[in-house]
């Protein structure tokens with residue numbers, strides 16, 4: 001399995017050097033763009049990666065880059081061009097976030113320093129690399145901070161030892177409710193901080209606004225990682241309702257949905273489930289709130305008007321239901337049902 005490990009560059013004094021190297025990379029990128037335009041006009045041919053390498057050969061010394069960096073830029077250029085199926089890609093200018101790719105042989109790592117093309121950069125060595133580096137890059141985020149990324153081959157994740165079967169109901173009030181009664185609370189930082197972001201924007205403090213936004217995104221992702229980790233370690237079957245968040249974002253519940261980050265939660269769950277060999281199913285959540293999980297009678301709260309109803313009593317069997325737990329139990333039952341059909 002290939003994974004990328006990212007470390008923040010320590011000294012702010014390294015920034016000018018990195019920026020200079022990144023500008024050299026942009027130069028190579030723009031040269032590729034130009035060569036492509038030229039080639040298309042005069043030869044009616046798309047230059048390949050090999051063509052681009054030939055054209056840029058020998059330029060690395062003058063640019064102060066490692067020769068493999070120049071090749072890596074060419075490679076990336078070709079990949080992107082194929083991906084977007086465009087005659088030309090966007091130029092890299094002063095505003096493009098800095099990016100300097102490298103191959104393993106182009107760098108040397110010692111404790112918390114990385115040597116590249118005669119420069120030494122220190123980084124915050126927050127966690128150990130689990131294996132040898134294959135390749136990587138220096139990159140800049142939207143806040144103009146520099147990072148070094150190492151691409152590493154890591155051993156496969158161990159299969160789950162969990163035995164739980166869990167159904168998950170995604171909601172607005174709580175991010176997710178599990179069929180065993182556990183509730184995963186939706187973090188509301190975004191909405192709480194929304195006013196602060198708006199204030200920053202109003203006062204034209206775009207840097208602060210961006211910082212705050214990045215912080216919220218980071219915390220939300222961290223939270224979702226932890227929750228999906230825990231679930232995939234505990235379970236051998238996870239069934240989730242196929243709620244379509246794009247539909248709800250159009251209503252006035254948009255902020256709440258964005259807050260919860262359902263889509264990201266589902267993505268994380270599904271890929272971690274695959275890695276840990278957990279059975280993961282999505283089922284239609286139609287009627288899951290209205291059906292009694294005890295006797296299958298339909299009598300629960302309906303639609304969006306019923307959102308306020310948190311608890312209800314089944315008219316047939318008199319069972320008292322928590323709205324979301326009942327829905328999660330129905331989702332789990334539907335999951336079992338679809339698995340049995342197969």
Ligand SMILES: [Zn+2]
Pocket residue numbers: 292293294295296297314315316317318319
């Ligand atoms: Zn009932």
